[in-house]
Amino acid sequence: MKDLGELKYFLGIEFVRSNSGVAMHQRKYALQLISEIGLSGAKTAGTHIDNMKLTSRHYDEQTGQNQEEPLTDQVTYQKLIRKLLYLNMTRPDISFSVQTLNQFLHQPKKSHMDAALGVVKYIKRQPGQGISLSSNCSSEITAFCDADWDACPLIRKYWIFD
Structure with missing residues (x-):
């Protein structure tokens, strides 16, 4: 066994230690993704998905609306979503958008x-954004939920609040 020293870079994730804790980000990976896609010169986006109504081809066929043609190169879309899923580890702000887009992998x-x-353009705005893990240990956990507690007895059963 060999001591390699302090952890700085592992599987595309950069770790930065300070007195306040550890920060994790994938800046290099995000910049590489932006460059690969060819959006280095593109403007940044302020939001992930701009109020777009995304529907599947099956839904379009059933309703007779929005008869949009499928992508000719589905592999490019699938690779992009796969890379965004990996970037999602240190960017929880894009998780909803990426998971929504992930639902359309079979027929984009x-x-x-x-x-x-648009998600990549949003990432371009702050490619070094990540997660900060505080060294100030606190046993208090704060959670938020918008569920209707009276309508969901199963949720009430498994979540105990003081």
Whole structure:
């Protein structure tokens, strides 16, 4: 066994230690993703997905609405979503958008690819954003939930609040 010293970079995640805790980010990975996609010169986006109504092709066929053609290159979309899922480890702010786009992997449309590129433009705004783990240990856990407690007895059963 060999001591390699303090952890600085592991599996694309950079770790920065300070007196206040540990910060984790994937800045290098995010910049590489932006460059690979070809959005280095593009403007940044302020939000992940701009009020887009994303539907599956099956839904479109059933309702007869929005008959948008599927992407000709589905592999590019699938690779992009896979990379965004990996980036999601240190960027919880994109988790909803990426999980929503992940639902359309089998038959993506142009609107799905546009939304995925919008997420990349949002990441470009702050590529070094990540997670900060505080060294100030506190035994108190704060959680928020918007569930209707009276309508959900199972949630009440498993969550105990003082």
